[in-house]
Amino acid sequence: MLDAIVVGAGLGGLSCAAKLAHGGKSVLALEKMHHVGGTSYIFKRDGYIFPMGPLSFSFPNLVKKMLHDAGIKKEIIFKRQHFQLLSPHIDIIYSQEWMEFKKHLKFLFKKDQQGIDACFDTFTSLFEAIKDIHEWNPEFLIGKKKKMQKKY
């Protein structure tokens, strides 16, 4: 007899199962694949590593809180990630300052100036549309705004 059955052992299912178990419930987590973690998974082929999903946590504080709530008391220190796109003709770090990234792309792809501008314009309008997202959840504050919030 179980209190709960969680179908799917991705980060969502595992978090849910861990929280229930920490709350004293008996839980069975079921997974259809041969590995747990769902899209948080990598595989290796011919010496290359292929990430199937997340490369870093967008909201590390939420992850810390979730682990804490699930009973993991050990302090976990996250390291900042840098993402680099490497191919025979491209070598670019894309976790750099937004406008520097755009400049770098325009330098690499001289024929695609308009396309790059249009792409960044679209992203800028998307960022504009979600600029108040922290009013919904303060965890979504990033960068300078987050530092400001801590100050006050």
Ligand SMILES: Cc1cc2nc3c(=O)[nH]c(=O)nc-3n(C[C@H](O)[C@H](O)[C@H](O)COP(=O)(O)OP(=O)(O)OC[C@H]3O[C@@H](n4cnc5c(N)ncnc54)[C@H](O)[C@@H]3O)c2cc1C
């Ligand atoms: C390419 C990519 C990049 C991403 N990058 C980031 C990132 O950098 N940072 C970040 O924070 N997030 C990132 N995300 C988002 C993040 O991966 C997801 O939000 C998170 O992993 C979703 O977890 P989940 O448990 O909801 O779903 P999933 O990880 O999809 O897990 C669902 C699980 O349920 C299993 N399942 C489904 N049906 C059944 C069934 N009938 N029976 C048994 N098992 C079943 C599946 O096999 C799977 O293991 C990325 C996602 C993708 C795809």
